[in-house]
Each structure stands twice: as structure tokens, then as C-alpha cells.
Amino acid sequence: MxxxxxxxxxxxxxxxxxxxxxxxxxxxxxxxxxxxxxxxxxxxxxxxxxxxxxxxxxxxxxxxxxxxxxxxxxxxxxxxxxxxxxxxxxxxxxxxxxxxxxxxxxxxxxxxxxxxxxxxxxxxxxxxxxxxxxxxxxxxxxxxxxxxxxxxxxxxxxxxxxxxxxxxxxxxxxxxxxxxxxxxxxxxxxxxxxxxxxxxxxxxxxxxxxxxxxxGQKQSSTYGELVAITTYNTLSKSVLSEKVSQFLGQNGLTPEELDLAIFGNNGDIDFDSYYELLGKGIFKNTPQAYYKHLSGEFDTASGFGFWLAAKILKSQTVPTAVKLNQLEVSRPKTILLYNQYRGENHSLVLLRRC
Amino acid sequence: MTDLKLELKEKIIEQLNLEDVSVDDIGDSDPLFGEGLGLDSIDALELIVMLDKDYGIKLADPKEGRQIFESVETMATYITQQKGA
Structure with a gap:
């Protein structure tokens, strides 16, 4: 492909x-x-x-x-x-x-x-x-x-x-x-x-x-590779972990193999539980980051997340300000972005270093 | 007439969002379109609406606009004539 x-x-x-x-x-x-x-x-x-x-x-x-x-x-x-x-x-x-x-x-x-x-x-x-x-x-x-x-x-x-x-x-x-x-x-x-x-x-x-x-052409300015995207209008918490694992599996990865998970937490106590479910579940041993404390929330705030992921892949550094847990990743190769707003419109975007 | 010309300049700057232009930059007889302020056809529509809304003057023939909107001077003259008519 x-x-x-x-x-x-x-x-x-x-x-x-x-x-x-x-x-x-x-x-x-x-x-x-x-x-x-x-x-x-x-x-x-x-x-x-x-x-x-x-x-x-x-x-x-x-x-x-x-x-x-x-x-x-x-x-x-x-x-x-x-x-x-x-x-x-x-x-x-x-x-x-x-x-x-x-x-x-x-x-x-x-x-x-x-x-x-x-x-x-x-x-x-x-x-x-x-x-x-x-x-x-x-x-x-x-x-x-x-x-x-x-x-x-x-x-x-x-x-x-x-x-x-x-x-x-x-x-x-x-x-x-x-x-x-x-x-x-x-x-x-x-x-x-x-x-x-x-x-x-x-x-x-x-x-x-x-x-x-x-x-379609790699060049000296390239940040990384966009590997896959999937979106869901509705997705219940009961199947979230399974869907994320399936998505990674379709791209040859297990949750344990992922280098960094970037979540779209926006501080809403009613809906951040989606991220906590993954963070404390399938990604409990995975370095995690977040960004909406820097960007705020808006319909296309995930663009900031995509920008962050691209910059991390190119610079091979995770800024301290975005770290969500204590786990470190020295040379990130694969990054998963997960975002949703008020429990709807979920997205998974996978990026890879190239 | 002088007050009207000043008022028109202020309205043009505000309505057309000419951020870097002041009333002193617009000469009474400077062309508004083309080489002068560089206004375009959308601005012409804005000016037609401004005449209607702020001065109660409806342009019966849009072709008249070419002469009326030539400069602040011609606009002021036209408005004064219409008000006096």
C-alpha cells in the first residue's frame, strides 16, 4: 500500500x-x-x-x-x-x-x-x-x-x-x-x-x-507517516478498548507495542472517563500524552493533537508539558491519537516515524 | 458639504474595513475604484446599501453608480442633490 x-x-x-x-x-x-x-x-x-x-x-x-x-x-x-x-x-x-x-x-x-x-x-x-x-x-x-x-x-x-x-x-x-x-x-x-x-x-x-x-513522496522535511484513520459517530465505553485494539491490530500493532498514546482529555468530568478507561486499561503500560490544556477544546482541536504527534515524531522528543503519565519513551516510532467530544465522534489516528 | 465628506470617509473606512486607511489618506477627489482606494465590485454593492440605509437614497439605475461613486466629492454632491430634491 x-x-x-x-x-x-x-x-x-x-x-x-x-x-x-x-x-x-x-x-x-x-x-x-x-x-x-x-x-x-x-x-x-x-x-x-x-x-x-x-x-x-x-x-x-x-x-x-x-x-x-x-x-x-x-x-x-x-x-x-x-x-x-x-x-x-x-x-x-x-x-x-x-x-x-x-x-x-x-x-x-x-x-x-x-x-x-x-x-x-x-x-x-x-x-x-x-x-x-x-x-x-x-x-x-x-x-x-x-x-x-x-x-x-x-x-x-x-x-x-x-x-x-x-x-x-x-x-x-x-x-x-x-x-x-x-x-x-x-x-x-x-x-x-x-x-x-x-x-x-x-x-x-x-x-x-x-x-x-x-x-505520496517522502522528502527532507517529512515529519512522519500517516498510517491509518478510523472514526465512529457513536461508541460505547463497553466496546472502546476492543475497537482500539482491533484498529491497532489491523495495523500490525498491539497496545503494548505502541510507543505513545495521545488523548484528547478536555477536563470534562462527564466525558474524560473514555480516556481514563484506555489509560488505566489497555494503555496502562504505555507512555501517554494530552494537549487540550494547551490548545483548549474546539471541533478541530484534534488538529493540534495531529500537529503535536507530527512534531514528536520529527523531533523524537515528548515535551514535559504534554506528558500524562510517568512512563518515558526515548525514541517514539508509533503514536496513536484518540479523541472524542462529549462521548460522540470518536477518532483514532495512527502515525509512524519514517 | 465638508462635514458630509468627512462623514462619508469615516463610513467608507468602517463599512469596507479599510484597516490601514485614515480619513486623511482619502482625498476628496481621489478615485475610489481602480488606482485610488482600489475598491471592487463587492465594495460597490456595500456603498449602494450604505446610501440606502444611511441616507435613504435608492439607486434606480445601477449604471449611475459609476459616476456617483467616482470619489467622495461626487458621492457628497449626489447625496446633497438628492436630499435637496
């Missing part, structure tokens, strides 16, 4: 990740219920004329995508695939608010144009002049993984060589207000370094954009 390589990464997150030379040397901690990204100097990446109509999600994605394409050394790509839970919801909110405020009159085009979910992939394509396959997956917490899966299959089937894959979501006021009302966001600020000890319901909601160039 044709190998699929992660040839580059790009990240705009709540940490200082937009410079690929760095790898979590400095951890930014928060004490809040929501976290916004550390914004790069957008003017260094986007002309003012282009930036003035861009929603924040598009700006973050443009920087992230440009970073990934530059690192991969490609000026154009065969396809652009983006995952997003909410698209440019900030402009959607503004457009709907304008409808209400102006009594359904005086609607201007800009907000409407940007309010669709596929605006990000479209804007990136316009920016680089990519006329190839352009697709956006809107599948809640498996939006990013759905994009990865599409790219994996296209490269394996030799339908494309270089594909830009990403995940993006932005944090906006109305969305935060509604999710706070339904207890999906924590009521009290949480010290991000103590996220898993918060003993409270809900998450610390955030935003971010993570892009990668996946390729």
Missing part, C-alpha cells in the same frame, strides 16, 4: 506554534473558560487588501496553510481539504444579526459571502491558484479526521500527490454564550495547567487552525 507522508505542518493556536522552528519551548498558561489564539502578524502573510474581508478563521487558516506549503516547498497543490465544525461562524452571526437589526433590509454581501463553511478552502485555493479538488467536511469533532481520511485515500489511490489538509474553528461570542447556557463550557475559570484536576463539567472552549501537506 502506498505510504502517505506528513511533509509539513502549520499551526495557529493558543500556544506560540506558528513558527515551525519552535516546539513548545515556552508554554502559555491561561486561567479562563475560553481561550483565543495567539495571533501572528497577519500582515506578514496577507496583503491588507485581501485581509480586510477575511474572517478570523480565514486569516488563521491562511497563515497556517502558507506555513505548511512553504515548509513542504510546494507552490501549488493537487487538492485542498478542510475540516471545520462551524466554519466562519463569526460572519454568520454578523450576517444573521444584520438581518434582525435591519428588519431584513439593507443586507450587504461581504458577511454573506464569508458565512458559508467552505469559505476557508475557497479562499486558500484563490490565494494559491489551486483549481484542483476542493472540499470541506463539517462533521463536528471528526471534521479534521474526515479531511485526513479523504486525503489518505486519494494519495493511496494515486489520485493526488500533494494535498493540503487542515482543520479550523474560530471562537465567537454568541457561540460561547449558547454553549455556556447548556453547560458545555466551564462556569468558572480553570488554570490550564490544572485542567484535568478541575473536577467540573464542560470544557475550556478555544479556536485554532492547523494545516498539513500530505504527500
Amino acid at each position: 502506498k505510504a502517505v507522508y506528513i511533509n509539513s505542518v502549520g499551526s495557529v493556536s493558543a500556544q506560540k506554534t506558528f513558527n515551525n522552528e519552535d516546539f513548545l519551548e515556552e508554554i502559555v498558561t491561561y486561567n479562563d473558560t475560553t481561550i483565543r489564539v495567539i495571533e501572528p502578524d497577519y500582515k506578514a502573510y496577507i496583503t491588507p487588501a485581501a485581509a480586510r474581508r477575511m474572517a478570523k478563521g480565514i486569516k488563521m487558516s491562511t497563515v497556517s496553510a502558507k506555513t505548511a506549503m512553504e515548509e513542504a516547498g510546494v507552490e501549488n497543490i493537487d487538492a485542498i481539504i478542510v475540516g471545520t465544525g462551524l466554519g466562519c461562524i463569526g460572519d454568520s452571526e454578523k450576517f444573521v444579526s444584520a438581518i434582525i437589526d435591519n428588519k431584513e433590509q439593507f443586507l450587504t454581501p461581504t458577511r454573506f459571502i464569508q458565512s458559508s463553511h467552505n469559505t476557508v478552502s475557497g479562499q486558500i485555493a484563490l490565494g494559491v491558484g489551486c483549481k484542483g479538488y476542493n472540499f470541506t467536511y463539517v462533521h463536528s469533532a471528526i471534521s479534521f479526521e474526515s479531511s485526513l481520511l479523504d486525503a489518505l485515500m486519494q494519495i493511496r489511490n494515486k489520485e493526488a500527490t500533494n494535498i493540503l489538509v487542515g482543520g479550523v474553528d474560530e471562537l465567537v461570542d454568541h457561540h460561547v454564550d449558547t454553549h455556556r447556557l447548556i453547560d458545555h463550557i466551564k462556569h468558572k475559570p480553570v488554570d490550564s495547567s490544572q485542567l484535568l484536576q478541575s473536577n467540573s463539567k464542560g470544557c475550556v472552549m478555544a479556536e485554532g487552525a492547523h494545516f498539513f501537506v500530505l504527500s
Whole structure:
């Protein structure tokens, strides 16, 4: 089967990740219920004329995508695939608010144009002049993984060589207000370094954009190999360990042989039990890591997890800040990412050093 | 008229999100489209809506827009004429 390589990464997150030379040397901690990204100097990446109509999600994605394409050394790509839970919801909110405020009159085009979910992939394509396959997956917490899966299959089937894959979501006021009302966001600020000890319901909601160039060709910039992905909309705890073991088995691994498990714990006492089940069960002797205390939670937060896994494979180091247990791994070869949100939309992504 | 031109410049900057432009950067007779501010067809739609919403002026013939939106001067002149009519 044709190998699929992660040839580059790009990240705009709540940490200082937009410079690929760095790898979590400095951890930014928060004490809040929501976290916004550390914004790069957008003017260094986007002309003012282009930036003035861009929603924040598009700006973050443009920087992230440009970073990934530059690192991969490609000026154009065969396809652009983006995952997003909410698209440019900030402009959607503004457009709907304008409808209400102006009594359904005086609607201007800009907000409407940007309010669709596929605006990000479209804007990136316009920016680089990519006329190839352009697709956006809107599948809640498996939006990013759905994009990865599409790219994996296209490269394996030799339908494309270089594909830009990403995940993006932005944090906006109305969305935060509604999710706070339904207890999906924590009521009290949480010290991000103590996220898993918060003993409270809900998450610390955030935003971010993570892009990668996946390729059928290995090169000097390659981080690792994307081996396999599977997703489940619903998965009960009673079969979770079995499904994870099956997934590893299909890829020639046992839980004991895995070098590192990266979990998507977000500090929600109602749903972190999925991760604890694996951490204290089939992975009790496996080094474990987590990342949502650094990135916060959003539909495509697993993009940060994928970025983390890729950086670990390339650097062969696991930053202290992400370690979940005391077990050490000196030269990680295989990494499994497991994520779910509120007990739904589970994903398993396997990466390997190459 | 001077107040109206200043008001129009402020509205243009705000409505069209011209982050790096100040009212001092826009001359009264500077072209808004093309070589001047570099506005485009989407901006033209935004300006048409602005005329309607903020000044109660509906453009009956969109072709008129080419002359009306030539500069802040021409916009102010058109608005003043319409208000006086």
C-alpha cells in the first residue's frame, strides 16, 4: 500500500506554534473558560487588501496553510481539504444579526459571502491558484479526521500527490454564550495547567487552525507517516478498548507495542472517563500524552493533537508539558491519537516515524 | 458639504474595513475604484446599501453608480442633490 507522508505542518493556536522552528519551548498558561489564539502578524502573510474581508478563521487558516506549503516547498497543490465544525461562524452571526437589526433590509454581501463553511478552502485555493479538488467536511469533532481520511485515500489511490489538509474553528461570542447556557463550557475559570484536576463539567472552549501537506513522496522535511484513520459517530465505553485494539491490530500493532498514546482529555468530568478507561486499561503500560490544556477544546482541536504527534515524531522528543503519565519513551516510532467530544465522534489516528 | 465628506470617509473606512486607511489618506477627489482606494465590485454593492440605509437614497439605475461613486466629492454632491430634491 502506498505510504502517505506528513511533509509539513502549520499551526495557529493558543500556544506560540506558528513558527515551525519552535516546539513548545515556552508554554502559555491561561486561567479562563475560553481561550483565543495567539495571533501572528497577519500582515506578514496577507496583503491588507485581501485581509480586510477575511474572517478570523480565514486569516488563521491562511497563515497556517502558507506555513505548511512553504515548509513542504510546494507552490501549488493537487487538492485542498478542510475540516471545520462551524466554519466562519463569526460572519454568520454578523450576517444573521444584520438581518434582525435591519428588519431584513439593507443586507450587504461581504458577511454573506464569508458565512458559508467552505469559505476557508475557497479562499486558500484563490490565494494559491489551486483549481484542483476542493472540499470541506463539517462533521463536528471528526471534521479534521474526515479531511485526513479523504486525503489518505486519494494519495493511496494515486489520485493526488500533494494535498493540503487542515482543520479550523474560530471562537465567537454568541457561540460561547449558547454553549455556556447548556453547560458545555466551564462556569468558572480553570488554570490550564490544572485542567484535568478541575473536577467540573464542560470544557475550556478555544479556536485554532492547523494545516498539513500530505504527500505520496517522502522528502527532507517529512515529519512522519500517516498510517491509518478510523472514526465512529457513536461508541460505547463497553466496546472502546476492543475497537482500539482491533484498529491497532489491523495495523500490525498491539497496545503494548505502541510507543505513545495521545488523548484528547478536555477536563470534562462527564466525558474524560473514555480516556481514563484506555489509560488505566489497555494503555496502562504505555507512555501517554494530552494537549487540550494547551490548545483548549474546539471541533478541530484534534488538529493540534495531529500537529503535536507530527512534531514528536520529527523531533523524537515528548515535551514535559504534554506528558500524562510517568512512563518515558526515548525514541517514539508509533503514536496513536484518540479523541472524542462529549462521548460522540470518536477518532483514532495512527502515525509512524519514517 | 465638508462635514458630509468627512462623514462619508469615516463610513467608507468602517463599512469596507479599510484597516490601514485614515480619513486623511482619502482625498476628496481621489478615485475610489481602480488606482485610488482600489475598491471592487463587492465594495460597490456595500456603498449602494450604505446610501440606502444611511441616507435613504435608492439607486434606480445601477449604471449611475459609476459616476456617483467616482470619489467622495461626487458621492457628497449626489447625496446633497438628492436630499435637496
